[in-house]
Amino acid sequence: MTNKYMYFIANWKMFGGKNSLNSLDKVIKFFKSFKKKNFIKIIYCPPNTLINPMSHKLKNTRIFVGSQNCHENEKSGPFTGFVNSAMLKDAGAKYVILGHSEVRQSGDSNKLINQKIKSATKSGLSVIFCIGETIQEKRKRMTKKVLDQQIKIGLRKIGNRKNILIAYEPVWAIGSGIIPKPSDLFQTINFIKKKVKNIKVLYGGSVSSKNIDQLNSINNIDGYLIGGASQDSKKFIDIIKKTYN
Numbered sequence: 001m002t003n004k005y006m007y008f009i010a011n012w013k014m015f016g017g018k019n020s021l022n023s024l025d026k027v028i029k030f031f032k033s034f035k036k037k038n039f040i041k042i043i044y045c046p047p048n049t050l051i052n053p054m055s056h057k058l059k060n061t062r063i064f065v066g067s068q069n070c071h072e073n074e075k076s077g078p079f080t081g082f083v084n085s086a087m088l089k090d091a092g093a094k095y096v097i098l099g100h101s102e103v104r105q106s107g108d109s110n111k112l113i114n115q116k117i118k119s120a121t122k123s124g125l126s127v128i129f130c131i132g133e134t135i136q137e138k139r140k141r142m143t144k145k146v147l148d149q150q151i152k153i154g155l156r157k158i159g160n161r162k163n164i165l166i167a168y169e170p171v172w173a174i175g176s177g178i179i180p181k182p183s184d185l186f187q188t189i190n191f192i193k194k195k196v197k198n199i200k201v202l203y204g205g206s207v208s209s210k211n212i213d214q215l216n217s218i219n220n221i222d223g224y225l226i227g228g229a230s231q232d233s234k235k236f237i238d239i240i241k242k243t244y245n
């Protein structure tokens with residue numbers, strides 16, 4: 001239970017079609033009557049195919065829409081199959097997730113992520129910048145070193161970090177049902193906050209209504225990036241309710 005301002009970001013990954021927009025009705029209704037609504041920011045990051053219809057559906061609700069990736073070039077060009085930050089903004093997105101481990105696994109380097117962050121902020125999108133170590137790196141006790149590199153290169157030459165949030169997502173916690181030990185998580189979040197002054201740091205990786213009480217007992221987390229549980233409105237609402245009950 002907390003009284004802090006918190007972010008609840010839904011990452012739908014490669015799930016969802018037109019019909020899944022109906023599942024937002026419950027969340028819109030819940031949010032309207034939620035007493036602590038001024039304490040929370042809800043952001044939905046569906047596949048790009050749903051950004052425009054979803055932003056219409058959420059118009060005037062104060063629930064926001066984001067994308068899960070963008071091209072590094074904010075200007076249009078001959079890049080078959082890609083979408084840039086200006087196009088996402090045009091479609092109704094206000095946020096973009098960059099550096100997610102599933103995108104890093106398909107080839108995004110720290111340097112490329114840095115270019116994407118620059119392009120997104122130029123287009124006026126806020127960035128949810130994901131960082132996190134793999135299980136092998138954790139076993140070798142390299143977590144801090146890896147995070148340090150991801151932050152250093154990812155945020156290089158970005159002076160204005162006002163519209164950037166960091167999401168710490170240990171790769172081994174994503175989709176595994178496992179979350180870090182509270183004391184480890186507290187320390188890692190503190191480490192990130194010391195590296196990047198005045199930044200909000202969210203946690204992501206197997207967040208659920210079952211472990212949210214434990215996560216909320218760690219008092220330096222500024223919100224959650226939620227994958228699997230965000231596709232089920234009831235579970236998503238439960239996570240928010242339990243955070244403030």
Ligand code: PGA
Nearest residue numbers: 174175205206226227228
């Ligand atoms: P998960 O995904 O909640 O399903 O573990 C989180 C994420 O990948 O952002």
